[in-house]
Amino acid sequence: MSGLFDELVARYKVATIALPKLKAVTLAQWILESGRGTSGLATKHLNFAGLKWRSEMLGFATPVEFDAHDGLDFYCSFASLDAFIVGYWKFLSRSPYDGWEQRAADGPEAFIRFIGPIYNPAVGVYVAQIIALMAEATERLAKATAAPALPPPLPVAGAPLRIVIDPGHGGTVTVGGSSPNNATSPSGEKEKDWTLDIAKRTRTALLTRALHAGINVEVILTRETDSNKGLAARANIALSKQARLFLSIHFNGFDHQVHGVETWIHSINVNKDEDAAFAQIVQEKVLTALHAIDPGTVTDPKYDRKVKEKKLGVLNDIELGNTIAAHRCRACLVEIESMDVPAVEQLFRLHAADMALSQQAAGNRQKVADALADALLAGGGQGGQ
Numbered sequence: 001m002s003g004l005f006d007e008l009v010a011r012y013k014v015a016t017i018a019l020p021k022l023k024a025v026t027l028a029q030w031i032l033e034s035g036r037g038t039s040g041l042a043t044k045h046l047n048f049a050g051l052k053w054r055s056e057m058l059g060f061a062t063p064v065e066f067d068a069h070d071g072l073d074f075y076c077s078f079a080s081l082d083a084f085i086v087g088y089w090k091f092l093s094r095s096p097y098d099g100w101e102q103r104a105a106d107g108p109e110a111f112i113r114f115i116g117p118i119y120n121p122a123v124g125v126y127v128a129q130i131i132a133l134m135a136e137a138t139e140r141l142a143k144a145t146a147a148p149a150l151p152p153p154l155p156v157a158g159a160p161l162r163i164v165i166d167p168g169h170g171g172t173v174t175v176g177g178s179s180p181n182n183a184t185s186p187s188g189e190k191e192k193d194w195t196l197d198i199a200k201r202t203r204t205a206l207l208t209r210a211l212h213a214g215i216n217v218e219v220i221l222t223r224e225t226d227s228n229k230g231l232a233a234r235a236n237i238a239l240s241k242q243a244r245l246f247l248s249i250h251f252n253g254f255d256h257q258v259h260g261v262e263t264w265i266h267s268i269n270v271n272k273d274e275d276a277a278f279a280q281i282v283q284e285k286v287l288t289a290l291h292a293i294d295p296g297t298v299t300d301p302k303y304d305r306k307v308k309e310k311k312l313g314v315l316n317d318i319e320l321g322n323t324i325a326a327h328r329c330r331a332c333l334v335e336i337e338s339m340d341v342p343a344v345e346q347l348f349r350l351h352a353a354d355m356a357l358s359q360q361a362a363g364n365r366q367k368v369a370d371a372l373a374d375a376l377l378a379g380g381g382q383g384g385q
Contacts, residue, residue: 005030005037008048010144011081017089019101023141025108026088028133029119032126041066045077046084051091052076055207055219060087063204074204108134160218161380163206164238166248166314167199168192168333170223176230177313183253183338185345192226193350194339194365195249201369202249206376215377231313238329239321245278245379246331247372248314252338259338260297261286262305266315271327275315278379279307279332282372286334289371293347293364305335330379336368 008030012023033050034042041047045064053063053074060083061076068075076091078084092100096118103114109131116127169192171180183191203219210217220241222234238246252259263283265275287304290297297303312333313319320329337344348365352358 004043005034005048006144008037008081008084009140012085013141013144015082015085017085019104022104022108022111024134024138025112025130027137027141028130029112030088031133031137032129041068041075045075046081047076047078048084049088049091050075051088053204053207054091054094055203056094057087057090058207058210058217060090063207065201065204074200160216161210161245162218162220162241162243163245163376163380164220164222164241164243164247165199165202165376166222166234166237166246167195168248168250169195169228170226171228173228175228176232178228178231178234180228183251183340185339185349186256186342187345187349189339189345189350191251191253191339194251194348196223196226197350198336198365198369198372199249201366202247202372202376205366205370205373209373209377213377215380217377217380232316232319234314235316235319235331238331239319242321243329245376246315246320246329247282247376248331248333249372250333250335252335253340254338256340256342258302259341259344260300260303260305261290261337262335263307264312264315264333264335265307265309266312266317266331267309268311269315269317269327269331270322270324271317271330274327274330275332276307278330279334281378282332282334282375283307285371285375285378286336286368289367290337293367294343307332334372 009027012027017023030048033039034048037043037048041050045066050068051061053061053076057076061078063074064077065072066075076087078087092115097115100111100115104111112130113127116130120126169179169181173180181190181192199221203221206219207217220237220243222229222237234248235246237243261283263279265272265279269275283306315331315333317327320331322329337348339345339348346357347361349361352361
C-alpha cells in the first residue's frame with residue numbers, strides 16, 4: 001500500500017462523518033477502487049474512489065479529463081486528502097443514492113449492498129470484493145497513527161447560475177420532433193456523437209472557470225448518453241430548472257464544401273433582443289476559436305455565417321418558460337461547423353487511426369468547448385427579467 005494511502009487512512013481515522021461505523025466499509029471500497037492508493041486517479045488527483053465529475057461536486061472538487069480503465073471521461077480532482085474525504089460523502093448526497101442512511105442503520109454490509117449496484121452496476125462481484133476487504137480496512141484503521149484533519153473546502157456561496165446545455169440529437173429513433181441524427185462526416189461519424197462530446201467538454205470547462213472565478217454555476221445536460229428527447233422536452237429542462245441560459249449544440253452538413261459557423265435564435269420569442277445578444281457572444285467566441293484552429297478560414301468572407309432567426313422548437317419561449325412578464329431564459333442554437341466537409345472532419349473527428357491526429361482533434365474539440373464556456377459565462381452576465 002502506498003504512503004499516500006497510509007496518510008489517507010490516518011486522516012480518515014480522525015475525520016468526523018455522520019456514521020463512523022461506515023469507515024471500514026468505505027475504506028475497503030477505496031482500497032478496491034484505487035488499487036491501495038496506486039491508481040492514476042489516486043496519485044494524480046487524490047481521487048481514491050473513482051468519482052466521476054458531477055455538477056453537484058462544485059466547491060468540493062474540480063473536473064479533470066482522465067483516461068481510466070473504462071475509457072476517457074471527466075473525474076473529480078481533489079485539492080487535499082481531507083477534501084477527498086468530504087467530497088466522497090458529498091458525492092453520496094446525490095439523488096441516485098437517496099435512502100442509504102436508512103440502509104446503513106442495518107450495518108455496513110447493508111449500506112454497501114445498497115450503494116454498490118448504483119456505484120458500479122456493471123460488475124456483479126463488486127459488493128463481494130468490498131466486503132472481502134473490510135477486515136483489511138478495519139486493521140488499517142486500527143493501526144493508523146491519527147493525523148490532524150484540515151478544514152474542508154467551502155462550497156461556492158450564492159444562488160447558482162443555472163445553465164442548460166443541449167447536445168443535439170441522440171438515440172436511434174425520432175422523438176418529439178428531434179431526429180436521432182442529421183449530419184454525418186465523410187467516414188460515417190455522427191453529429192449526435194460530436195455534440196455530446198463537445199457538450200461534456202463545455203460543462204467541464206464552464207465549471208472549472210466558474211470555480212476559479214468564485215461564481216456558483218450549475219450545469220445541466222439534456223442528455224448524458226446516446227439517447228433522444230423531444231424538442232419540447234429538451235427546452236422544458238430549462239423551465240423546470242429555472243435556467244438562465246439554454247445552449248443547443250449542433251453540427252451542419254450541406255454539400256461537402258460549404259462550411260462555417262452560424263448561430264440561431266427563435267424568430268418570435270418575447271426576449272428576442274436578449275437572445276440575439278447571447279447568440280452574438282456565442283457566434284464571436286466560437287468563430288475566434290475556429291479561426292485559431294484553422295487559420296485558412298480567417299480570409300474567407302463567408303465563413304462567418306452570422307446570427308440568424310427562424311422558428312426552432314427547442315428554442316420556443318413557451319417550452320423554455322418565458323413570458324412577457326418574466327423572461328428569465330436566453331436561448332440560442334449554434335451550428336459549430338459543417339462536419340460533412342472532409343477537412344472539417346480531420347479537425348474534429350472522434351476516431352482516428354493515428355494517435356497524434358486523434359490527440360490533435362481532441363484538442364480542437366476542447367478549444368471549441370472552451371470558447372462555448374467563455375460565451376456562457378459572458379452570457380450569464382447579460383440583462384434579463
